[in-house]
Amino acid sequence: MIMSKFCKNYIFRLNKNEQKKDKKLKSRKFKIRKSKIIKPYICATKNNMNYTLLSSPLQGFTDFRFRNAFNAIFGGIDTFYSPYIRLNGSLVIKKAYERDLLPENNVGLEVIPQIITNDAEEFLFVANYVQQLGYKELNWNLGCPYPMVTKCGMGSGLISDPERIDKILEKVHAESDIIVSMKMRLGYENTEEILHVLPILEKYPIKNVAIHARIGKQLYKGGVHLDAFQQCINQTSLKLYYNGDITTVAKFHEMQERFPTIDHWMIGRGLIADPFLPSMIKSNSTKYPANKLELFKEFHDILFQNYSESLSGSTHLLLKMYHLWEYFSVLFSNPHKALKKIKKAGSIKNYQAAVKDILDTERDLR
Numbered sequence: 001m002i003m004s005k006f007c008k009n010y011i012f013r014l015n016k017n018e019q020k021k022d023k024k025l026k027s028r029k030f031k032i033r034k035s036k037i038i039k040p041y042i043c044a045t046k047n048n049m050n051y052t053l054l055s056s057p058l059q060g061f062t063d064f065r066f067r068n069a070f071n072a073i074f075g076g077i078d079t080f081y082s083p084y085i086r087l088n089g090s091l092v093i094k095k096a097y098e099r100d101l102l103p104e105n106n107v108g109l110e111v112i113p114q115i116i117t118n119d120a121e122e123f124l125f126v127a128n129y130v131q132q133l134g135y136k137e138l139n140w141n142l143g144c145p146y147p148m149v150t151k152c153g154m155g156s157g158l159i160s161d162p163e164r165i166d167k168i169l170e171k172v173h174a175e176s177d178i179i180v181s182m183k184m185r186l187g188y189e190n191t192e193e194i195l196h197v198l199p200i201l202e203k204y205p206i207k208n209v210a211i212h213a214r215i216g217k218q219l220y221k222g223g224v225h226l227d228a229f230q231q232c233i234n235q236t237s238l239k240l241y242y243n244g245d246i247t248t249v250a251k252f253h254e255m256q257e258r259f260p261t262i263d264h265w266m267i268g269r270g271l272i273a274d275p276f277l278p279s280m281i282k283s284n285s286t287k288y289p290a291n292k293l294e295l296f297k298e299f300h301d302i303l304f305q306n307y308s309e310s311l312s313g314s315t316h317l318l319l320k321m322y323h324l325w326e327y328f329s330v331l332f333s334n335p336h337k338a339l340k341k342i343k344k345a346g347s348i349k350n351y352q353a354a355v356k357d358i359l360d361t362e363r364d365l366r
Contacts, residue, residue, distance in 0.1 A: 076278025156216030
């Protein structure tokens with residue numbers, strides 16, 4: 001893929017171990033250089049807005065490569081939550097988690113690490129690890145809805161067990177000074193489950209609770225339960241953040257009007273599907289920039305190049321990009337046709353041609 005001058009000069013701060021893995025890295029056109037400061041297309045981070053926009057973590061998507069590219073090209077996000085760390089009973093931090101949280105890979109970003117667990121010892125182990133990296137806060141994921149997680153009594157599958165949540169928090173706060181925040185669903189089976197957990201959380205100095213206004217069983221289907229979220233506001237004195245279906249500027253304003261006391265808003269899938277959204281919210285504009293396609297191309301090319309250097313083989317790279325295009329495609333006039341072109345690409349060469357064709361077609365429609 002031909003890289004623009006912008007992309008060639010832009011570079012993530014890959015850690016030294018990752019660089020050593022690929023001895024051919026220095027010979028590539030996309031070279032590791034001192035990073036330059038790049039202003040997002042809308043200078044939205046310097047404002048006097050009385051709200052904060054947060055990036056909800058999505059496994060397999062919002063890693064440090066994505067965060068850096070997003071922040072450089074688009075901006076608008078105040079704080080990024082990293083995809084969760086899962087130990088699976090072994091007190092060992094995987095290299096992928098390590099790379100994702102290394103300070104040198106997150107320069108200029110406000111990042112909060114996240115853990116998913118139902119075990120206090122795991123929580124303490126990760127808390128100590130992230131503190132060694134300089135982080136002061138650890139977010140606890142009680143929101144993941146996927147069966148492979150919930151069947152193990154983690155993520156949203158743990159919300160129905162307030163007693164266990166209490167015991168974990170008691171031990172963590174007794175043995176660590178890490179700041180604890182929460183990311184939750186309203187429950188797994190029903191929206192009443194969280195109402196039994198909130199009084200437990202109030203016993204501890206929980207920084208905030210970000211609530212995705214669905215239940216776990218929904219996965220990402222169906223609508224958000226706004227009345228149930230309002231119930232949480234009415235019941236607790238905890239600092240609450242809202243998450244769920246913020247996909248347009250109009251939708252954001254609608255949620256602001258519905259919940260005037262909420263000043264922290266978390267964007268998840270909407271951020272990947274429309275990376276322009278946070279800055280458009282910050283600038284209070286529904287108009288895309290005139291160079292929308294060019295900016296998207298820069299973003300795409302940076303991601304493509306960085307993932308090509310970190311993933312093994314074209315199959316993994318093409319699968320990675322396909323999953324991103326499942327979201328990216330909605331930015332285009334014919335999402336189904338765009339995604340179909342990406343899916344049919346069985347090689348890097350065909351993929352590059354498909355991306356060019358999608359962008360050229362969109363330009364012709366203007």
